[in-house]
Amino acid sequence: LRLKENAEEKLQYDRENKELISNISHDLKTPITAIKGYVEGILDGVASSPERLDKYIRTIYNKANDMDRLIDELTFYSKIDTNKIPYTFSKINVSRYFKDCVEEVGLDMEARGIELGYFNYVDDDVIVIADAEQMKRVINNIISNSVKYLDKKKGIINIRIKDVGDFIQVGIEDNGKGIAAKDLPNIFDRFYRADSSRNSSKGGSGIGLSIVRKIIEDHGGRIWATSKLGIGTEIHFVLRKYQEVIQDEQNTDRRG
Structure with a gap:
């Protein structure tokens, strides 16, 4: 019975990790695509006015922040999983x-x-x-x-x-x-x-x-x-x- 429970727990753990990888891949691709689009717009001269250029740059900044947070979250999650969170109180x-x-x-x-x-x-x-x-x-x-x-x-x-x-x-x-x-x-x-x-x-x-x-x-x-x-x-x-x-x-x- 215990072996069965362990096997089920492992399957659940594997499913969750696969879901995490899928989610992270999706969520990294979305801001990368947006950043590329806005940079291309700047290079092509689409952002012709100062207002539009400011809007494009702010959006790129926000998307880069999203990516940074996501990568940091994944790194920290791996430390939780191995009980190696470095606390400095x-x-x-x-x-x-x-x-x-x-x-x-x-x-x-x-x-x-x-x-x-x-x-x-x-x-x-x-x-x-x-x-x-x-x-x-x-x-x-x-x-x-x-x-x-x-x-x-x-x-x-x-x-x-x-x-x-x-x-x-x-x-x-x-x-x-x-x-x-x-x-x-x-x-x-x-x-x-x-x-x-x-x-x-x-x-x-x-x-x-x-x-x-x-x-x-x-x-x-x-x-x-x-x-x-x-x-x-x-x-x-x-x-x-x-x-x-x-x-x-x-x-x-x-x-x-």
Whole structure:
């Protein structure tokens, strides 16, 4: 019975990896084709006005970013699969860190015509212990996933940081198509898609949110999503605040 289960698990693993390769191939080819088309347009003089040239260059920039993220995601995924994620934990000032993250991703959102809001409700001195690079991956992956499903005339993404006792809670909200209640518990599973269709033209490797969950859980945090169909989705995660144990140190001194 156990051998049968192992065989089925291996078959499932092989199927998922084949799907991943297929998805990655498709999603790399799409921006490459677009970049070639826009570069040819520039070389052929089609982008004759400064406005059109600016539009072409912005599009090339966005597509190159998409490719870079996809390749980086695949590299990181291989480390998850072998349990070799390199974490470098340090003290991070929450207000400064997330402000910098938002400013960085804001340039990309502006180029895409997406409105990005940032609301910080934690004190300036709040600290968490985290890997700065991997937390940036968390933010980028969640936002990238939101961007794929923005279907309104004006895309909006809001990031909120708030204090919840011993934790900070981060919420990243979009005004996209939303997710059905039955699908919400599964969106962090590897290769899961709420609209399941590879034909939906949304693209993506299907591993972005599973990577996010892995990183958050490795930080001792928790992640979940809330959503309303036709209104949008919000992904939330919590991280424990860092608090120095000054009292214990004083007690130790007295005992000594």
